[in-house]
Amino acid sequence: MSFDETFDVVVVGGGNAGFSAATTAAQLGAKRVLVVEKAPEDDAGGNTYYTAAGYRCCFDGLSDLLPFLYQPDGTKGLPAELVEKIEMAAYTKEDFHADIQRVTKGRADPVLANVLVDNSRAGIQWLVDNGARFMLSFNRQAFHVDGKFKFWGGMVMNMIGQGKELYQWHTDLARKHGVRIYYSCPAIELITDPSTVDVLGVRVLKDGKYKRIGATGGVILACGGFQASPALRAKYLGPGWDLAHVRGCGYNTGDGHMMARRVGARLIGNYSGCHSVAWDANSPIEVGNRILTNQYTKSGYPLGLMLNTDGKRFVDEGFDLRNFTYAVFGKEILKQPQGVAFQIWDAEQSKWLRTEEYADDVTKNIRADTLEDLVDILVTKGLHNKAQFLSTIEEYNKAVDAFRKENPNQKFDPAIRDGMSTQSLQMSLELAKSNWATPVTKGPFQAVEVTTGITFTFGGLSIDASTGNIISEATRKPINGLYCTGELLGGLFWGNYPGGSGLMMGTVMGRIAGKHATERAQGGRDRLRSQL
Structure with missing residues (x-):
């Protein structure tokens, strides 16, 4: 031949x-x-x-x-x-x-x-x-x-x-x-x-x-x-x-x-x-960016919350260390209305975010001094249930507070599965946050819009x-x-x-x-x- x-x-x-x-x-x-x-x-x-x-x-x-x-x-x-x-x-x-x-x-x-x-x-x-x-x-x-x-x-x-x-x-x-x-x-x-x-x-x-x-x-x-x-x-x-x-x-x-x-x-x-992640909603659709490459990943969700446009949480953000959840949470975002979600942090949680993913020259950060003001901005980004959004965070904060009262010696540690949870004898959420559950109470508050980024099949x-x-x-x-x-x-x-x-x-x-x-x-x- x-x-x-x-x-x-x-x-x-x-x-x-x-x-x-x-x-x-x-x-x-x-x-x-x-x-x-x-x-x-x-x-x-x-x-x-x-x-x-x-x-x-x-x-x-x-x-x-x-x-x-x-x-x-x-x-x-x-x-x-x-x-x-x-x-x-x-x-x-x-x-x-x-x-x-x-x-x-x-x-x-x-x-x-x-x-x-x-x-x-x-x-x-x-x-x-x-x-x-x-x-x-x-x-x-x-x-x-x-x-x-x-x-x-x-x-x-x-x-x-x-x-x-x-x-x-x-x-x-x-x-x-x-x-x-x-x-x-x-x-x-x-x-x-x-x-x-x-x-x-x-x-x-x-x-x-x-x-x-x-x-x-x-x-x-x-x-x-x-x-x-x-x-x-x-x-x-x-x-x-x-x-x-x-x-x-x-x-x-x-x-x-x-x-x-x-x-x-x-x-x-x-x-x-497939391997799919929480990905910047403002990223290119058909191919990655050869300058920012992996910086469009948005993997700070274990430190805060992810809510859909209905104002509801849809994953246990603290189920496991990021290495073992980031490749599957993209699939869960795709299931949400419009295939997008919002990652949310308060001022204390934001301190732990990596600049390579969340710097202002990398992503479109949305900030406001109060949750109510933040929600008003998110409405312009597709949020269509303001009351549910605020109620979700309020219930989450109550659950975090109840856990802390029952477990005063438990300590936040982002480097381990720290057991800081929303589940206690007094109150438990239907959808838990199993680790790194800290309150979303201190302004200024920060949000980023994310979608699904597929890596490989x-x-x-x-x-x-x-x-x-x-x-x-x-x-x-x-x-x-x-x-x-x-x-x-x-x-x-x-x-x-x-x-x-x-x-x-x-x-x-x-x-x-x-x-x-x-x-x-x-x-x-x-x-x-x-x-x-």
Whole structure:
């Protein structure tokens, strides 16, 4: 079969997962490695570019991470006086497994979960050994309480420069190892051997012409979910999902699902589920903003309240630490009238909000000295039941006060599940706030309008977790020469996910797929030499 070009390994998609696969292949001896990217170079990076670049991994406490940590300004190492102020527990494999099982309600594929957890620390080490610069997430994953920086939720670090630096680092590293990148080059279909159904390559659209690119070791699909397709969102996620705002890449429209399905791949996982967050209602609709990227996230809801345009609460804002609720609360916002809601704080609660999400040059903050004045402004933003809004907050404040009277020694602590609740013997709300329930009484008051921002979809392709090989629907065996990594993978996340585990799985499975595609390419060359 003739090809316009032939490579050892071809990767479809140029984000964290795709580049992890491509660079690993090149480092392990693949002679020619190619990344084909649908986006033009000035709009590339997939969802990776838009992320906060937080990674969840197992570690043995702060001492395990210190050797490779940087300060935000790029200085290597942390000063001793700062280290002394940090409280950080180890995050064990048992912790990681427990978080996955808890947030997915036990539905996560145990084999995939094992691969993620068991390889997470090694994945971080690979990134670090190749020059990735990590910092502690003081602004995202820690609160300054009683003179200590208390880290919470298991995910404690991110790349300096967030997704923008992560993408640039991946690109530079790949090029350093000889990986070629074709931008503005969408993959159209997989090329198979008609007699064996092995995948031999991929047909792409390059420079206005169709080209056939061979892949001796295989094709690795790393082109994301279908979150940027309103039609597929409505088809799989359900009515109304076509109205969600796209948080990141506008090119993830399900190409990998469709290409793989046409060659018999098995689809698996939570196709009606996705990662979606409370997102700035004034953000772009169809694609993320490449300047503000993740700053449109509005994750300060555990500190205050969220009310819909009917003036009612609709989630337990303090159900769990933010890492384990932010990916599902977007879905709940979409269910509300007009698909919007208002986040509310008083003056004391507002002090804890992160400036990167709530600064006045990032979002449209609504402020007023009294709740009544705030409500009058919110009416112009879509609130249509002023009385219910005020009544909801009044009842909430009464419940908070009743709990405090019964539990005078209970202390607010945003870094743990502090048990500060609205539920007491004297009074309990029908919809609790289970933690961090503090009164909304002190002006000035602050509100932000939020909607649903979709990050990635959970349904995807079935794989052999030991190799990354995509599984055939007909035979339930691996399709030779076809691999998958990243957000296109199905079966791991169901309904929710632990924050930071998406990037981690992309790196882990990308390295596995890159390794096995390289071994297949090398085996093919060995077989050819033996025949000469």
